[in-house]
Amino acid sequence: MAFILSRIFAFFTCCMNLYLIYVGKSAESGGTATNFAGYNPQSFMAARLLFFLYNRSASRDDINRLKDPTQVVFFLEEAVRPGITMKYSFSRNTSTPAMFLPREIAESVPFSSSKLPEILNRFSLKPGSVQADIMKQTLQTCESTAIPGEQRYCATSLESLVDYATAKLGRNIQPISTELEAGAAIQNYTITPGVKLITSADKDRLIVCHKMDNGYAVFYCHGFKRTRAYSVPLQGSDGTKVKAVAICHLDTSAWNPKTYALLEVKVAPGTDSVCHFLPEGHIAWVPK
Template sequence: HVDPKRALFFTEKDIPTWKTLTLTFHNPTTQQPPFLPRELADALPFSSAHLPEILHKFSVTPTEARSLRATIRECETRALNENQKSCATSLESMLDFSVAHLGKDVAAASTHGAEESNGKEYTVTSVKKSPDGAKGLVVCNREDYPYAVFFCQRTTTAAAYQLDLTAADGSKAELVAVCHRETSSWNPESVPFKVLKVKPGEVPICHVLPQDNVVWIPK
């Protein structure tokens, strides 16, 4: 029995040993802003140069304005001169980025439950690993913004696992775990190494993909 809420980090070899998981699912569609249609998202300014216009358009609070500003700057900084990173402001642009790096035959996976649950126990019914190969994965993390914006990054040094889950009441869920296989350059004082009592580069470091993030996998 494993509770990933308490075991935030784990190793790749742990995953096949999981028989049951205790998980809490929320409904992200009721808490997170949706994607805009591509035509509308592309027409809206999204840059530091247009910050005054953006802040005025969305009538945000001072706290929201700080988060909005940080998201734009992060997108501009992290994607600078790096064609394997991008901020997607629409579902179509996220798909385009993934297809450009992984090929046309891709699938999206995310951690989600069929219904909201709080500490429900699930049985692991199947485990599927992403294919090994040079294409890698595209991992997209949701950013804080008035509409859906995701920071997407291609990685060739990670693997994804999709776990199908079933609770005693018959409800279904899916958990996605991402395992980072190249950790030799990570800070040796970072939390995963302390939790797992290992050193950088010794073993793959895995974590549950947060519920409102997406990983794109080549088929």
């Protein structure tokens, strides 16, 4: 457990000196520390998670959330090979990262839509404000119905994130994430030699955890039985290099036929493997 915790801390630099920062901000504000700095509810970063809710029908606003309507979000597994070029956004989230709360604090904060007024009062937020809407959407997403065969969990602390992954996959696991060079932007990226299969859909399982918009760090974790993960090296048209993690879902038979992923790649549920790159700051737990 100690080794896994040390690895995950390395991935989230926002959590350095977490307890000291938390205590300091709480003392200044007299309450629980929150951070909504730089949040834009219409931004592509804010929309990322919506694309990964595979029982959700795509909306007219989805394409408007993209930085470029011609950019790729999802692609078929056959495209995970050297020489393939696609326009993609690996942009960093420039807003100040939300902090993990210590477990004892996170567990004392209600995490239910039915308790939203109490939550808003706890964080001194006004109903109808942007911050309140963030909290509301996060709760609704975490309470939404899972697809048959999908396991879901929203982690509200670092410890609960690690505990969930180890409970589902065992203790011999490691976190992986997309690694970006500074300044990675939306442009054409070409897959270069060196693609590696990380997990096999037949033998291995994995858990993907998506960073959510919230006043404190919350991760939406989910897993499907037939999923592959690849390490994919890419080079942008400006020379920028990215070491991306590609997640490929082999069984999409239970997906909403109108979900954004299937509409983008133009396939019906259960007919092909659908993939996406792991955005910066999101993680996948895989066997060592």
